Amino acid sequence: MEFFDIAETWSREAITAAQIVRLRNTVEQAMKSPFYGQRLKEAGVTPGSIRSLDDVRRIPLTSKDDLRAQYPDGLICVPKSELVRMHASSGTTGTPTVVYHTQSDLNSWADLMARCMHMVGIRREDVFQNMAGYGLFTGGLGIHYGAERLGCLTIPAGAGNTRRQVKLVRDFRTTVAHIIPSYALYLGAALRDEGEDPAELPLRIALIGAEPHTEEARRRIEDMLGLKAYNSYGLSEMNGPGVAFECVHQDGLHVWEDAYIAEIIDPATGEAVPDGEVGELVMTTLCRQGMPVLRYRTRDLTRFLPGECACGRVHRRLDRILGRADDMLIVKGVNIYPMQVEQVLMGFPEVGQNYLIVLERDDFRDVLRVKVEIRDEYFEEDMRKLHGLRERITRRIHDEILVTPKVDLVQHNSLPKSEGKAQRVQDLRERPAL
Amino acid sequence: MEFFDIAETWSREAITAAQIVRLRNTVEQAMKSPFYGQRLKEAGVTPGSIRSLDDVRRIPLTSKDDLRAQYPDGLICVPKSELVRMHASSGTTGTPTVVYHTQSDLNSWADLMARCMHMVGIRREDVFQNMAGYGLFTGGLGIHYGAERLGCLTIPAGAGNTRRQVKLVRDFRTTVAHIIPSYALYLGAALRDEGEDPAELPLRIALIGAEPHTEEARRRIEDMLGLKAYNSYGLSEMNGPGVAFECVHQDGLHVWEDAYIAEIIDPATGEAVPDGEVGELVMTTLCRQGMPVLRYRTRDLTRFLPGECACGRVHRRLDRILGRADDMLIVKGVNIYPMQVEQVLMGFPEVGQNYLIVLERDDFRDVLRVKVEIRDEYFEEDMRKLHGLRERITRRIHDEILVTPKVDLVQHNSLPKSEGKAQRVQDLRERPAL
Incomplete structure (x- = not known):
């Protein structure tokens, strides 16, 4: 394996050992801020009390x-003159x-x-064009410094x-771009509209991040621009990209576990979820x-992907971001994210663009109803086929979320349409789920 | 003298010695580009032929x-993989x-x-807010890295x-700002309009550059924002700021002669002008x-200021930029810059906002006519006083440019007004001056 940092080659044991030592040091450092000083004291956590990785909990x-309550400087742990x-x-x-x-x-x-x-093959011979905004936004300076x-x-475009942007790519033979997914799609469409073949541009790699996007969007970016697009995850509270x-x-996405500890919790209880959930x-x-x-x-929903990565790095992999924790629903005591339902539905060619999740209460029990628009050409088919389709959708959703939904197949354009962000959930139960 | 770099303490002899060695190395390096390789060969310049500073000529x-003709990469002197x-x-x-x-x-x-x-007293304890745009413009990243x-x-605002901007200054106790002069004036006015006292902000120093501006503008920035404003000069061809x-x-402005050789030439002939001109x-x-x-x-007009600086640095000082070389007029064989005439006029309280330089030809001889608007209250005065004023203006302009002008005092609002950039020169001679 060609690596940039020796930490990429570490075994699980080496990562864990480093995490324990570094967590101990981090706790010691964090205690210098009044906020963490008090928090950790109340929780009875001292550097010396960190003995295993489980102690992070x-x-x-x-x-x-x-963080907001500590604005502007309640979390600083060094003399201010050391900050740059x-x-x-x-x-x-x-x-x-x-x-x-x-x-x-x-x-x-x-x-x-x-x-x-x-890791994705970018080298010093590459010409890198940063199409992200600079300034307080971490995507600009963060990737620039990398x-x-x-x-x-580096072309700080x-x-x-x-x-x-296109003139720079062409004139300076840019091979790698950092670009926001929606702008990548716009750029690809703009080039095609002008009769250009984006595949003739020297671009070979795009780093895409900062916005949640689907696998389909990534493939479309790759096709339109004739390059490989790699998903980047970061947030300013954890530095930013990287x-x-x-x-x-x-x-x-390999999470750099020598520099971070990543956990997946149930947002309702704060407890760890079983591995892979x-x-x-x-x-x-x-x-x-x-x-x-x-x-x-982070409020970001994801899960650890099971198994080993073919690249050989043991740093655990996160699934792409599946939504925001604020979107979580609790149905029959089970946590459900609308994105999980959507992913199942998008796997059926018969399903149209629109769907709606309706939560009802029937005799004190939660009912999860999923109304699904079916494309006209399938709706014409005979009733038995439609029953079969409904059963298959029901089963696949159950397999994903472990709750059996009531699935209604409805005609194209029969569900309410919304301007802008689609309204995907209606909660008709008496009390809010959370 | 408190210094950041030992080169600030060098004597004239040390600076000259370093310049010769570094010029030799620079010639050797420059020859690696096809453009300079050929140029220097044609001129018979080799590293070894640089024996004194005069050899730069x-x-x-x-x-x-x-530079444009070498776009995009004809001036690169290292393997491309070394560029960052x-x-x-x-x-x-x-x-x-x-x-x-x-x-x-x-x-x-x-x-x-x-x-x-x-040099102006900024230290690591300072909070620096960069109010310039980032990206390809060198003012953003250039000062950021400094x-x-x-x-x-550093707050990359x-x-x-x-x-x-104001919220950041207030919340993070910003002491130093990099700000474009026109925006500094706008910011000061905006604060006053909102009933704020800018002097109560923690700002103590502003770095102003990127736009030509007058001493009057600087003093107004200092008064409005309650700080010291220091003039910065740079251009992207010479890195940018710094x-x-x-x-x-x-x-x-001390020019860093250990890193640059600065010369002042006659833009018409390319020859060195006498010292101080x-x-x-x-x-x-x-x-x-x-x-x-x-x-x-650079196309920028300035001169070396005579004498030694009270700070003790022997790095020669440039006057603030007086205009663009493209503005130069040749009158009776003498180079004249409209800014020189303007500076004289602005020294007379009787003179209003508007003036016009008219170049005429009278029997094959150049005539420089300066039409000057006089404020209403002075125009009312008796003719002898106006004659006296005209004579004093004529003499002062002659002292500055060594050509005797014909001065016409005219009434307020009688000269043509222009939207945007004022038209200050009318050349009515048959041939263009250059």
């Missing part, structure tokens, strides 16, 4: 609201969350990002200005000095 | 058109000019920028969004590997 969870960078969420919904970095933090971050890029660390010729990244096998991703920094964050609830 | 001048950054001019007028950097180039650039900031090198807590910078005495600034990189540029015609 003794540390209380940290929420986005916790500040990033902040856009703060579109209230107080922004702020993250501070020391020079050592920036170096670690650049190393992690360079490792991601190296590319520079790797030694790529910034976001937008499609005509100039947290988890796909390898060349495009089968899940969907839940909320919780992350702990292991290499950050300026502002360590312990057991941060 | 044997090197041909490089124009912006030369590309910047480009916005290219609003035709082909952009492109500059490439190796990691060593980026390090030197960051060091120079950090030196500028340190601030990081100095160890300031980017341009615009006044409400957020070429020349004011010290705390605000009396000219206004002309076009010509710059040579001394520390750049990826893409050295020799004797670059």
Whole structure:
């Protein structure tokens, strides 16, 4: 295996051993902030009390609201003169969350990002065009520093200005682009509209992240632009990009467990879910000095993929982000995410664009009803075939969520349409699920 | 003298000695590009033929058109895999000019920028908010890397969004801002309109550059925002910011002669102007590997300020940029810049906002006529006073440009007004001046 960082070659035992030592150091560092000082004291957690990786669960969870309450500087763990960078969420919904970095933090971050890029075959001979916005948004400077660390010729193009982006790609023979998925689709369509063949551009790799997107969107980006698109995962509270990244096998995102501890919890109870089940991703920094964050609830839903990756790295793989924890429904005591139902439905060619999940209560019992629009050509078929289809959908949904739904097949265009974000769930039960 | 880089303490002899050695190395490096290889060969310049600093004049001048003709990569002097950054001019007028950097180039650039900031008292304890745009524009990343090198807590705010800029300044106790002069004036006015006292903000220093501006504009920025504003000079062909910078005495911009050779030439003849006279600034990189540029015609007009600086640095000081070489007029064989006339006029309280320079030809001789609007309250005064004023203006202009003008005092609002950039010169002579 060609690797950028020796940590990529570590065994599970080596990773675990490093995680325990680094978690101990991180707890010691975090205690220097008043917030974690008090939290950890109340929980009875000291560096010395961390003896196994399971001890991470003794540390209380940290929420986005916790970070907001510490705005602007309640989580700093070094003398302020040691800080060299500040990033902040856009703060579109209230107080922004702020993250501070020391020079050592920036170096670690650049190393992690360079490792991601190296993993998918990017080398110093590549020309890298950063089509993400710079500034407080971590996607710009975060990937920029990684590319520079790797030694790529970096073109800090910034976001937008499609005509100039294409001119830069063409004139400077750009081989790798960092691009937001929706912009990649727009760029591909714009090129085709102008009669250009994007496959003739020198681009060979796109790093796509920052927005949730489907596997179908990725394949369309790859086809339209004639390149390989790799999924990037990060969030500003964990630095930004460079947290988890796909390898060349495009089968899940390796999370860099030498630098983070990743857990999947049940968002309702806060307890670990059984291995491989969907839940909320919780992350702990292991290499950050300026502002360590312990057991941060990302609100992002995913699961650990089972088995070993063909690339040989044992760093566990996260599934692509399946939605937000805030979307979770509890039905008959089981956690269900609308995205799980959607994924099942999209596997049936008979199913149209629209569906609706309706939660009802029947004699104190929860009923999960799924109304599914069927394409006109299938709706014409005889009743037995439709019954068969309904049964197959029912079974497949049950297999995915372990609850048996009532499935209604309805005609195309019969479900309410919505402008913008689709309304996929109606909860008609008396009490809210959470 | 507190210094960031030992080169700040060098004597004139030490600077000259370093310049000769570095020029020799730069010539050797530049010859690796086809463009300079041929240019230098034609001029008979080899590294070994550089024996004194005067030998720089044997090197041909490089124009912006030369750089454009080499677009996109004709000036690269290292294997492409050693390049890590590309910047480009916005290219609003035709082909952009492109500059490439190796990691060593980026390090030197960051060091120079950090030196500028340190010189005006910025330290690692400062909080630095970069209000300039990032991306291909060098003002963003250029100053960002300098601030990081100095160890300031750097807030990559980017341009615009006044409400957020002010919130960041207030919440993160920003002490130093990089801000474009026109935006600084806008920000000051916006704060006053909202009933805020900008003097209560923690800001103590502003770095202003990227736009030509007057001393009056600087003083207004300082008064409005309650801080010290320091003038920054740079251009992307010479990296970007970090070429020349004011010290705390605000009396000219020290040009970093250990990293550049600066010359002032007559833009018409290309010859050196006598010391202290206004002309076009010509710059040579001394520390750049990826893409050295020799004797670059900046088109910027300035002069070396005479005498020693109170700060003790012997690095020569440039006057603030007085205009563009393209604005030069030749009158009676003498080079004249409209800005010189304007500076004289602005020294008279009787003079209003508008003036016009008219070039006429009278019996094959050039006539320089200056029409000057006089404020209403002075125009009412008796004729003898107006005659006296006209004579004083005539004499002062002659002292500045060594040509005796014909001065017409005219009434307020009698000269043509222009939307946007004022039309200050009318050339009524048969042939163009250049």
